Amino acid sequence: MKKITLAALFLLIILILVIFPQERKESASPLFEQPLLITSAGQNAEILMVSVLAKRAGLDSILSKIASPKDLENIKTIVLVLGASSKGLGAAGLDLAKEKERINLLVEEAQKKNVPLLCLHLGGEARRGPLSDELISAFLPLAKMAIVAKSGNKDGFISGICEKHDIAIVEVEKTADVLTPLKEAFK
Amino acid sequence: MVVAAHPLAAEAGLEMLKKGGNAIDAAVTTAFALNASEPFASGIGGGGFMVIYLASENRVTVVDFREKAPSGVPQEIFNEEGRIKPDGLAVAVPGALAGWVYSLKKYGTKSLVDVTQEAIKIAENGFAVSQTFSRINKDEYEKLIMNAGEGTCYLNEGFPYEPGDLFRNPELASTLKLIVSKGIDEFYKGEIAQKVVKAVNEKGGVMNLEDLALYEPVEHPPLKGIYKDYTLFSLPPPSSGGVHIIQLLNIIENWPVKKWGRNSPPYIHHFCEALRFVFADRSRYLGDPDFISIPVEELISKKYAKQIVSQIKPDSLLDSYPFGRFDERENDNGNTSHICVIDKEGNIVSLTHSINHFFGSGIVPEKTGFLLNNIMYDFSDDLSSPNALGPYKRPLSSMSPLIMFKKERPYLILGSPGGTRIFSSLTQIIINVIDFDMSLDEAIEAPRFFTYSSQGKARSISLESRFPENTIETLKNMGHSIRIREAYDKYFGGAQGILILKDKEVILGGADSRRDGHGAGY
Numbered sequence: 099m100k101k102i103t104l105a106a107l108f109l110l111i112i113l114i115l116v117i118f119p120q121e122r123k124e125s126a127s128p129l130f131e132q133p134l135l136i137t138s139a140g141q142n143a144e145i146l147m148v149s150v151l152a153k154r155a156g157l158d159s160i161l162s163k164i165a166s167p168k169d170l171e172n173i174k175t176i177v178l179v180l181g182a183s184s185k186g187l188g189a190a191g192l193d194l195a196k197e198k199e200r201i202n203l204l205v206e207e208a209q210k211k212n213v214p215l216l217c218l219h220l221g222g223e224a225r226r227g228p229l230s231d232e233l234i235s236a237f238l239p240l241a242k243m244a245i246v247a248k249s250g251n252k253d254g255f256i257s258g259i260c261e262k263h264d265i266a267i268v269e270v271e272k273t274a275d276v277l278t279p280l281k282e283a284f285k
Numbered sequence: 286m287v288v289a290a291h292p293l294a295a296e297a298g299l300e301m302l303k304k305g306g307n308a309i310d311a312a313v314t315t316a317f318a319l320n321a322s323e324p325f326a327s328g329i330g331g332g333g334f335m336v337i338y339l340a341s342e343n344r345v346t347v348v349d350f351r352e353k354a355p356s357g358v359p360q361e362i363f364n365e366e367g368r369i370k371p372d373g374l375a376v377a378v379p380g381a382l383a384g385w386v387y388s389l390k391k392y393g394t395k396s397l398v399d400v401t402q403e404a405i406k407i408a409e410n411g412f413a414v415s416q417t418f419s420r421i422n423k424d425e426y427e428k429l430i431m432n433a434g435e436g437t438c439y440l441n442e443g444f445p446y447e448p449g450d451l452f453r454n455p456e457l458a459s460t461l462k463l464i465v466s467k468g469i470d471e472f473y474k475g476e477i478a479q480k481v482v483k484a485v486n487e488k489g490g491v492m493n494l495e496d497l498a499l500y501e502p503v504e505h506p507p508l509k510g511i512y513k514d515y516t517l518f519s520l521p522p523p524s525s526g527g528v529h530i531i532q533l534l535n536i537i538e539n540w541p542v543k544k545w546g547r548n549s550p551p552y553i554h555h556f557c558e559a560l561r562f563v564f565a566d567r568s569r570y571l572g573d574p575d576f577i578s579i580p581v582e583e584l585i586s587k588k589y590a591k592q593i594v595s596q597i598k599p600d601s602l603l604d605s606y607p608f609g610r611f612d613e614r615e616n617d618n619g620n621t622s623h624i625c626v627i628d629k630e631g632n633i634v635s636l637t638h639s640i641n642h643f644f645g646s647g648i649v650p651e652k653t654g655f656l657l658n659n660i661m662y663d664f665s666d667d668l669s670s671p672n673a674l675g676p677y678k679r680p681l682s683s684m685s686p687l688i689m690f691k692k693e694r695p696y697l698i699l700g701s702p703g704g705t706r707i708f709s710s711l712t713q714i715i716i717n718v719i720d721f722d723m724s725l726d727e728a729i730e731a732p733r734f735f736t737y738s739s740q741g742k743a744r745s746i747s748l749e750s751r752f753p754e755n756t757i758e759t760l761k762n763m764g765h766s767i768r769i770r771e772a773y774d775k776y777f778g779g780a781q782g783i784l785i786l787k788d789k790e791v792i793l794g795g796a797d798s799r800r801d802g803h804g805a806g807y
Contacts, residue, residue, distance in 0.1 A: 143426045150435065150443055185424065189366075222447075224420050249447075273444040 129243055129266070130216055130284050131174035133158040137165035138179040139201045139233040140194075141186030144220040145179045147273050152177070155281040164190060164200065167207035175284070176208050178237060181221040181250075182229035194229055198236060205240055216283060217241040219256055220273055222249035231255065239263045245270065245279050286806035287311055288781040288794045290326065290622040290702075293412055294318035295796075297403035298626060299805040301395070308626040309337060309393040310400060312634035313385045315624045317404035320655065321457060322412060323801070324439070325421050325644045326702060327622040329460075329472065330481075330657040332380035333638025334520050335388055336507055336686045338695060340631035345518040345688060350384020350502040350638075351679040352377035352660045357491040358676055363666035371489025372432055375659035376646050377680070378492065379481075381638055384502040386469050391504075397468075401461045408461070408654065411453030414446040417775075417801050421643045422446050428647035432488060437649055439656070457654030473497045480650035485657065488648050499677075510585055512538060515696065515719065519687035522579050525571040526685025529563050529708040530715075535590030536562075537716065547721040548752065550759035551599070553734055557746055557765065558597045560709055561606040561738035568739075569608035572671035573679045579671070584609065602764040605741040621684060621702030623781045627695070627792060635686035637700045637707075683707045689715070695785050697725075701797070703778025706735045710778045718784070725784040725795035733777040736765075749774055775799045 136152060136159055138145040145163065152159040159177070162169050170176075178201070187197060208215065217238050219225065238244060238259045243266040246256050251269060260267040268279040287298035298315035306314070312335065320328035327333070332352035338345050354377055362374045369375040389400060414422075422429075422445040435443035438454050446452055464471055471477050478497045485492040507518040510531030517534070519527030536559040545552045570579050583589055589609055596603065621639030639658070640646075646659035663680035665672040672681040685708050686700035699714060701707050710733055717728035732751040737744050745766040748757065757767055770776055779800030784793040794804025 143423055146427050146430055147444055150430065154443075183424075221423065224423065272447055274442055 130214060132284055133160060133173060134175040134177050134284070135159070135165055135169055135173045136161045136177045136179065137204070138163065138181070138186075139237050140180065140182030140197060140230060141190045141192060142179060142181040142183040142221055142225060143186065144181060144218070144225070147220060148177060148179050148218055148276075151273075151276050151280055155277055155284070157280070157284055165204055166200065167203055170204070170207055170211060170213060173213055175214055175216055176204065177216045177218065178241070180217055180219045180230065180234050180238065181225035182227070182233055183225075184229070194232065198233065201237055205237065214242040215240050217244045218276070219244070219246040219250050220276065222247045223252065226250055226255070234259065238265070241265050243267070243283060245276055247271075247273065286627050286783055286792050286794050286804060287315055288625040288783055288796050288802065288804040289315050289319060290779060290781065290800050290802050291319060291322040292801065292803035292805075293322040293407050295803040295805040297407070298624070299807060300403060301400065302626075302628055303807060306395050306399070307393060307630065308628040308632035308634045309388055310395040311628065312624050312626045312636050313389045313393060314400040314403060315626065316381070316385050316636060316638060317401050317461065318407055319622055319624070321404045321407035321454060323622055324454065324457070324656060325418065325425070326640065327381070327638045328640055328655050329382040330379050330645060330655045331638055331640035332377075332658065332660065333384065333636065334524060334682070334684050334686055335384065335634060335636040336518060336520065336688055337388065337392060338518075338633035338688050339392065345507045346504060347507045347520055348384055348388050348502055348504050349520075349523070350380035350387070351523055351682060352380050352658055353496075353500060354378075354661065354664070354674055354676055354678045354680070355490070355492040355496045356676045357493065358661075358674060359491070360668065362661060362674065367666055369659070369661055372428070372646050372648060372659070373485045373488030373490025375661045376485045376490050376492065376648060376657045377660045378496045378500050379658060380500055380502055382464070382469050382472050383500055387502045387504070398465050401465055405458045405461050408454040408458035411451045414448055414450045414452050415801050416448045418452070419446050419448045419450075425642075425644040425647065429644055432647035433649045438654060439644065439649070454654045456652050460653045460655060473500060477650065477653060480653055481657065484648050484650040488646070508581065508585070510534060512715070513719065514691060516690045517687055518690075519685050521574070521581060522571055522681070523573045523679040524682040524684045525567050526683050526708045526711075527687070528571065528581060528584055529567065530685055530687065530712050531585040532563050532566070532590065533559055533708065533712040534715065535585065535587050536593050537712070539591065539594045542716060543720050547717065548732060548734075548756065550756050550763070553746070553756070553760060554600070554763055554765070555597060556713075557734070557736040558603070559593065560736050561743055562593045562596075564737040564739070565606045565608040565741060568665070568670065570671060571681050572673075573681070576675065576678055577671045600763055602743050606738040606743065607741060621704065621707070623686060623700035623702060623779075625698040625700065625781050625783045625794075627698065627783055627785065631695065633688055633695055633698055635688050635698045635700050637684040637686040637702070639684070639702065685711050687711065697782065697784055699780065699782040701778035701780035702800075703776070705737065706777050709735050710780060714780055714782065725782050725793050729780045729782060729795045729797050735777060747776065749777065773799045
């Protein structure tokens with residue numbers, strides 16, 4: 099009898115995990131409005147993937163690798179793609195300090211205008227490390243929601259920040275899986 | 286034995302050896318298979334060099350299938366940031382297919398059908414993407430999405446491949462079948478040529494059908510150097526690799542490196558100072574020998590090495606690193622994935638080939654499945670440079686496939702990708718094996734460093750992060766600025782090698798974990 103109860107409990111847990119995959123905290127309704135400005139914190143290559151995803155989701159978006167406060171005109175949401183790329187920073191003629199300064203100015207202006215921040219981290223384990231983690235620590239706490247590739251959060255670093263700051267987080271297996279939560283996040 | 290940058294390619298080459306093919310058959314089989322299994326680094330859209338040792342003739346020869354600039358190339362293609370825009374202008378006329386088939390016909394024993402079968406199978410059946418493939422695919426996403434488009438097989442439904450995803454390339458398989466059935470003229474003069482020209486020009490390039498039709502590989506004698514009891518054969522220009530490996534070994538021969546210790550501060554300091562002199566010569570003299578005179582013999586002379594040694598200080602940097610000055614001579618004719626193969630007869634191939642940057646230009650001719658190179662980046666943006674671009678010119682390369690002999694018998698087959706780091710990395714591996722008695726695998730895996738000079742001034746030393754802190758501090762105290770890179774950074778290349786001991790009784794393969802290298806033997 100005890101064995102049957104344990105088996106049933108185990109099955110129930112599996113069922114819950116299948117029905118509610120990965121989502122630690124789900125938003126009940128769309129959190130964001132269009133149009134959205136897509137930029138990166140760290141000049142990573144994932145920013146273009148997010149642009150393709152936004153296009154596929156039918157979202158009205160603008161991409162700017164070096165967005166500044168003046169780009170916020172008419173913008174209702176900032177999508178910030180987190181992760182430092184040495185190659186990307188070099189190509190943009192930026193170092194980490196200058197990149198942080200750029201994002202700080204952008205986010206400060208956004209806060210003044212009540213433009214919310216959606217953060218994404220799609221680079222996985224390869225887009226973690228001291229530089230990326232510094233950017234994640236600096237800007238993720240300001241987000242209203244985060245969508246992250248599971249492989250970049252194996253150590254719970256990203257979900258830990260989200261938990262501490264009460265930020266909705268969706269973890270996905272693959273880049274293509276971002277499409278559904280991204281669509282659902284926007285009106 | 287076959288060593289290559291992907292296990293499937295190495296196994297394909299090994300199968301060819303087992304079927305009775307010789308080293309040239311196996312090398313060409315492996316090259317085709319790499320196009321299918323490591324398409325981001327080499328392929329029929331690129332070019333390269335092959336050093337061949339023919340055991341029965343005891344002769345070494347070089348087949349040069351470096352890409353050439355299109356005839357209509359404008360005088361200036363680099364923008365202020367040193368980039369070539371639009372991307373089509375970065376594509377040079379591919380030479381790989383012509384070079385492989387030339388070598389196969391002249392020195393191989395098998396047919397084009399035989400050497401392409403494994404590549405076709407790999408392209409059709411696919412394979413699980415590695416961490417290396419996935420990471421490079423993500424890094425080069427922008428180029429691929431812009432030039433190859435969302436529907437390309439080089440992206441997984443428009444996004445980069447994740448490790449473990451299945452990568453298939455049926456269009457490459459069809460292209461290879463077409464080449465087999467119609468011959469390589471299909472690539473250089475037929476339907477594929479038309480698709481190449483269309484794809485390049487749609488992206489702002491200037492290639493025409495005649496550029497492709499006129500392409501021919503070149504065969505010439507190797508460059509020879511001596512280091513202690515060893516004789517080295519590698520490439521003459523238009524690759525700078527052979528010249529600079531010999532230069533570096535000639536310089537290092539004057540120093541007690543064994544006493545200093547491997548990767549000790551004095552060793553790294555002296556090696557880096559030598560590199561800075563070598564780079565001064567590279568930018569002053571090296572280019573396409575069909576268009577300029579290059580003082581190769583002077584550059585690789587022991588006398589010139591001693592001149593450089595006499596200028597290097599033991600514990601500090603120089604203010605400037607001048608290039609060598611040589612007397613004028615009359616009638617001067619001076620003239621990136623690696624594969625190593627040795628067959629049972631003792632024939633050897635050391636082949637380095639490339640499409641330049643990872644995923645090349647990102648341009649894929651319509652429904653062909655292969656990537657075109659962006660080798661035009663290897664030209665200098667300085668119009669007064671010996672490596673300035675021009676119609677039909679071959680850009681300067683750093684590739685350095687080499688074969689070393691110890692007392693008349695083959696001892697070491699070696700090569701690597703890695704851009705201008707190639708000759709530095711290969712020299713470090715040679716020293717590791719010969720002077721520090723390391724096994725080939727240890728020598729390849731050992732931490733690497735690199736530096737260069739630009740306009741006579743020292744640049745910082747890049748070091749893998751495995752170097753001890755006190756070594757780094759000592760180098761800083763000598764005046765070097767330091768840049769720390771990853772522990773096993775593909776910036777320093779991904780070497781492949783074969784070490785032959787006791788007259789072919791023991792053959793050891795070495796493949797670099799900085800890439801997906803693999804050795805296969807029987």
